[in-house]
Amino acid sequence: xxxxxxxxxxxxxxxxxxxxxxxxxxxxxxxxxxxxxxxxxxxxxxxxxxxxxxxxxxxxxxxxxxxxxxxxxxxxxx
Amino acid sequence: xxxxxxxxxxxxxxxxxxxxxxxxxxxxxxxxxxxxxxxxxxxxxxxxxxxxxxxxxxxxxxxxxxxxxxxxxxxxxxxxxxxxxxxxxxxxxxxxxxxxxxxxxxxxxxxxxxxxxxxxxxxxxxxxxxxxxxxxxxxxxxxxxxxxxxxxxxxxxxxxxxxxxxxxxxxxxxxxxxxxxxxxxxxxxxxxxxxxxxxxxxxxxxxxxxxxxxxxxxxxxxxxxxxxxxxxxxxxxxxxxxxxxxxxxxxxxxxxxxxxxxxxxxxxxxxxxxxxxxxxxxxxxxxxxxxxxxxxxxxxxxxxxxxxxxxxxxxxxxxxxxxxxxxxxxxxxxxxxxxxxxxxxxxxxxxxxxxxxxxxxxxxxxxxxxxxxxxxxxxxxxxxxxxxxxxxxxxxxxxxxxxxxxxxxxxxxxxxxxxxxxxxxxxxxxxxxxxxxxxxxxxxxxxxxxxxxxxxxxxxxxxxxxxxxxxxxxxxxxxxxxxxxxxxxxxxxxxxxxxxxxxx
Numbered sequence: 001x002x003x004x005x006x007x008x009x010x011x012x013x014x015x016x017x018x019x020x021x022x023x024x025x026x027x028x029x030x031x032x033x034x035x036x037x038x039x040x041x042x043x044x045x046x047x048x049x050x051x052x053x054x055x056x057x058x059x060x061x062x063x064x065x066x067x068x069x070x071x072x073x074x075x076x077x078x
Numbered sequence: 079x080x081x082x083x084x085x086x087x088x089x090x091x092x093x094x095x096x097x098x099x100x101x102x103x104x105x106x107x108x109x110x111x112x113x114x115x116x117x118x119x120x121x122x123x124x125x126x127x128x129x130x131x132x133x134x135x136x137x138x139x140x141x142x143x144x145x146x147x148x149x150x151x152x153x154x155x156x157x158x159x160x161x162x163x164x165x166x167x168x169x170x171x172x173x174x175x176x177x178x179x180x181x182x183x184x185x186x187x188x189x190x191x192x193x194x195x196x197x198x199x200x201x202x203x204x205x206x207x208x209x210x211x212x213x214x215x216x217x218x219x220x221x222x223x224x225x226x227x228x229x230x231x232x233x234x235x236x237x238x239x240x241x242x243x244x245x246x247x248x249x250x251x252x253x254x255x256x257x258x259x260x261x262x263x264x265x266x267x268x269x270x271x272x273x274x275x276x277x278x279x280x281x282x283x284x285x286x287x288x289x290x291x292x293x294x295x296x297x298x299x300x301x302x303x304x305x306x307x308x309x310x311x312x313x314x315x316x317x318x319x320x321x322x323x324x325x326x327x328x329x330x331x332x333x334x335x336x337x338x339x340x341x342x343x344x345x346x347x348x349x350x351x352x353x354x355x356x357x358x359x360x361x362x363x364x365x366x367x368x369x370x371x372x373x374x375x376x377x378x379x380x381x382x383x384x385x386x387x388x389x390x391x392x393x394x395x396x397x398x399x400x401x402x403x404x405x406x407x408x409x410x411x412x413x414x415x416x417x418x419x420x421x422x423x424x425x426x427x428x429x430x431x432x433x434x435x436x437x438x439x440x441x442x443x444x445x446x447x448x449x450x451x452x453x454x455x456x457x458x459x460x461x462x463x464x465x466x467x468x469x470x471x472x473x474x475x476x477x478x479x480x481x482x483x484x485x486x487x488x489x490x491x492x493x494x495x496x497x498x499x500x501x502x503x504x505x506x507x508x509x510x511x512x513x514x515x516x517x518x519x520x521x522x523x524x525x526x527x528x529x530x531x532x533x534x535x536x537x538x539x540x541x542x543x544x545x546x547x548x549x550x551x552x553x554x555x556x557x558x559x560x561x562x563x564x565x566x567x568x569x570x571x572x573x574x575x576x577x578x579x580x581x582x
Contacts, residue, residue, distance in 0.1 A: 021164065028157050029326060031319035038304050040296060046289025048296055048303045054153055055368065061160040062360035068167055069356045078350040 005074045013071050017064050024057050080401040084228045087405035091268075091412070092245070098264045104253045109447040112254035113183045113428045114344040119259055121354035124346050126266030127259045127421075128359055129366075131338055132159065133269060134213070135220030135415030137370060138407065143389035145374030149295075149302030152371045154322060156364040158329025163360050165492075166334055170343050170352040172495045175567035177344035178574050185340050185487065186433030192494045193502040194557050196437050201506075202487060203433025205513070206337045207426055209484045211462070214422045218243060218466035221415040223390075227397070228408035236467055242412065246420045247459040251452050254428070258420045259345055265413040270362060276406045277369040280396050281376060291376040298379045317525075318532030328536050332485035337429050338421035348571045423462070427454040482520065482536025486512035489540070489547045498560045499551045508547030515539035 004010055027033045037053040044052040072078050104111050119127075144152040176182045180191045185206060186199035218239045225238025233241070249257045285291035292303065301308040306316035334340055346352045374392040377383055383394040393411075397404045431451045436442055442450070489512070490505040519527060519535020526532045557563075566577060 025157075025161065029323040031323070034305075034319075034322070040300060040303055043293075046287075047292055050150060050304055051292055051372070054150070054156060058156050058160060058364045058368070059361075061157075061164075062364065065160070065163055065167065065356050065360040069353050072353065078353055 002074050005071055006076075010071075010075060014068070017067055017071070021061060021064050024061055028057065080404070081230050081232065083401040084230070084405040084408070087402070087409065088228050088412075091409045095261060095264055095416075096249070099249045099257045099261050100252060102253065102256060102260050104256060107445050107448050109432075109444040109451070110181065110183065111256070112448045112451060113432065114177070114341060115254075115256040115259055117178065117344060118347050119345050119351070120347060121351040121357075123259050123263050124342065124352055125355040125358050126264075127262040127342055127345075128339070128355065129269060129363055130262030130266040130413075130417035131342070131421045132363060133366070133414045134217055134418040135224065135411040135413075136216050137367075137414055138393060138411050139220055139223065139389050140216070142370060142374035142377075142392040145371040146378050146384075146388045146391050148307040149299075149304075149375055149378070151305050151307045151322065151325075152374070153368065154325040154329065155367050155371065157326045158333065159363050159367060160360060161326060161330035162333030163356065163363075165330060167353065167356060169334065169492065169495055170346075171349040172567055173343050173491075174346060174349050174352060175569075175571070175574060176495075178571070179566050179577055181576065181578070183341065183344055184429050184432050185335070185337060185491065186429065189490065189494070189505065192557075192563065193490075193500075193505050194559065195502040195505070198502060198505060199433050200437055202490075202509075203429050205509075206335075206484065206487070207429055207434075210337055210422055210426060214419050214426070214458075214462040215466045217415040217419045217422075218462060220411055221419070222466070224408040224411040224415065227393070228405055228412075239466055240463060242416065243419075243459055243463045246416050246423065247456055250420050250424045250427075250455050250459075254424055254448075254451070255341065255345055258424050259342070261420055262417045265417040268410065268413045269366060272406055273366055273410050274369060276396065276403065276410065277373050280373055280399065280403070281369075283399060284380065284395065285376060288372065291372065291379070294379045295375050302375055302378055316532075318528065318530075320530060321526050321532030321534070324526070324532070324534040324537045328482060328485055328534055328540075331488045331540060335484050335487050335491065337425040338418075341425055341428070342421075350571070419462075423455055423459050426458050427451045430454055430458075482516045482534060482539070483513060485536055485540055486516060486543055489544045493544075493547055493551075497551070498564060499556050500547065501551060501554055501557050501560075503554045504547045504549075504551035507550045508543040511546045512539040512543030515542060 005013055027037060038050055040048045040050070042049055047055070105116065110116060141152055141155065173188070176188055176191060180187070182188050182191060184203065186203040189202050190196055190199040221242040222235040222239035225233050225242060226235050229238075246261075249261065281288055281291055285294055295302055299308060305322050334343070343352060370392075373396075377392040377395045380391075380395055383398065384391040385394060393407055396407045428451055431447055431454060435450065436447065486509055489508050490500070493500045494505065516536050516539045519539070523535055525534070527535050527538070530538060567574075
C-alpha cells in the first residue's frame with residue numbers, strides 16, 4: 001500500500017479522498033440531497049437518523065483529514 | 079461550603095494558567111518573537127491553540143441557546159469546523175512559507191508581499207480589526223457571567239468582567255503571542271478532559287445516556303431533531319432551504335480568516351508541525367461541539383431549568399448537579415472566553431501596529447513595535463471592557479453578522495496563494511464589492527435573505543467577490559514579481575531563505 005502511495009500513480013489517493021469529501025459535503029449542503037438524511041427515522045443505535053448521520057459523516061470527514069496527512073507523510077511531501 | 083469548593087477550583091485553574099504563562103518569558107524583545115512566538119511551536123501547541131481559540135465561552139451560552147431553541151440547526155458548527163480544517167490543510171503550507179521567507183506576521187503583510195500593495199495591507203488591517211472587535215466584547219460578557227456563577231454572585235457581573243480583563247491583559251503584555259499559545263495549550267487540555275467529562279456526566283445523570291436523551295427530546299418536541307427546527311425558534315417562520323448550507327459555507331471560508339487564527343499558522347515551527355495537528359483536531363473538535371449542542375437540546379426536555387432565558391438553560395441544568403459541576407462549567411466558560419479574548423486582543427494590537435502604524439511610520443524599530451503593541455494591548459482591552467458594560471444585541475446574531483464581513487477576504491487570500499494571475503486590482507475589486515454587498519444586507523436582511531431561499535447575504539457577496547476577482551485578474555496583468563514570489567515559497571521548509579522584501 002505504502003509503495004503504491006509513494007509511486008507516481010499514488011496521487012490518485014488524493015483524488016479519491018477529495019471525491020469522497022465532496023460527496024459528503026454535497027449530502028450536507030445540497031438541499032435535495034440533504035433532505036434524504038433530514039429525518040427522524042430510522043432510529044439507529046437508539047439515535048434519530050439525522051443525528052446519527054451527522055455523527056457518522058463527521059467521523060468519516062475526520063478520518064479523511066487524517067488520511068490526507070498520512071498520504072502526504074508517506075509520499076514525503078510534508 | 080459550596081462557595082469554598084467553587085472558589086478553590088477557580089484558584090487552582092487560575093494558578094495553573096498563571097504558572098504556565100509566566101514561566102515562559104520572551105527570549106528577546108523583538109517584534110517577531112512577540113507577534114508570532116518566534117515561529118517556534120510544535121504540533122501539540124498548534125493543535126491545542128486551534129481548539130482553545132475555536133471554542134469561545136459564548137459556545138456554552140449563545141450557541142447552547144441556539145441548540146435549545148432551534149435544535150439540530152445549531153450543529154452546523156460541526157461541519158464548518160471540519161470544512162474549515164480542509165481549507166486549513168490546503169492553505170497552511172504556502173501561508174507558512176510566505177511567513178518564513180518574507181517575515182510575514184499578518185494577513186495585511188501577506189497582501190503587501192503577494193499583491194505589491196501597501197494600501198491593501200492597511201485596508202485589510204483596518205477591516206479585520208473592525209470585524210474582530212465585537213468578539214472581545216461578547217467573550218467579556220460570558221466571562222462576567224462565569225465569574226458571577228462560580229462565586230454564587232458574590233462578585234458582581236461587571237467586576238467579574240474587569241477582573242478577567244485585567245488578568246489576560248497582563249499576561250498578553252508579558253509575552254504576546256507566546257503567552258497566548260501557552261495559555262491556549264493549557265485551556266485546550268481543560269476542554270478535552272474537563273469538558274468532555276462534564277458533558278458526558280451531565281447526559282448520563284439526567285437522561286441515562288445519549289440515545290435516551292435524544293429520544294426524550296424527540297418525544298417532547300421532535301422538531302428539534304430535524305432542520306429547520308421548531309417554528310417557534312424562528313419567530314413562526316423558518317428561513318428557506320439555503321440557510322443551513324449557507325451557515326456552514328460562511329463558517330468554513332471564514333474560519334481561518336480571523337486574524338487570531340490566521341496568525342497561529344505563522345507561529346508553527348514548520349509546515350510538518352502544522353499538518354501533524356490534523357491527527358487530533360478533526361476528532362476532538364467536532365465531538366466536543368456535538369456533546370455541548372446535544373446537551374443543550376437535551377436541556378429543552380427539562381423545561382424546569384429555563385428560568386426565563388434559554389441561553390442559560392443548559393448551564394442551569396449542569397449547575398444543578400452540585401458545586402463541582404458549577405465550578406467546572408464556569409471554568410469552561412472562562413477558559414473559552416479567556417483563550418478567545420487573549421488571542422483577539424493580542425492579534426488586534428499586533429495587526430494595528432504592524433499593518434496600520436508601521437506602514438505610516440516605517441522607521442520604527444522592532445523593539446519600538448513591541449512596546450507600542452503592548453500599549454495598544456492595554457488600550458484596546460480597556461476599551462473593550464468599557465463597551466462590554468453597555469447594552470448589546472444577542473451574542474450569536476452579532477457574531478453571524480460579523481462573520482459575513484470577515485469571509486470577504488477569503489478569495490484574495492486563497493486565490494492569491496494558488497493562482498499567479500491574481501493581482502492587486504483583482505484583490506481590491508473583489509474584496510470591496512464583497513464588503514459593499516455585505517454592508518447592504520447587514521442593514522436590510524442581517525440574518526438571511528428570504529428571496530434567496532434563506533441564503534445569507536454574505537454568501538452571495540462571497541460568490542460575487544470570487545467572480546469579480548477572477549474577471550479583473552483576467553483583464554489585467556499579473557504582478558511583475560509573481561513568478562519570483564511563487565518560486566521562493568515553492569521549496570521545502572529546510573531550503574527556504576529569508577528575503578527582506580518588506581522593510582517592515
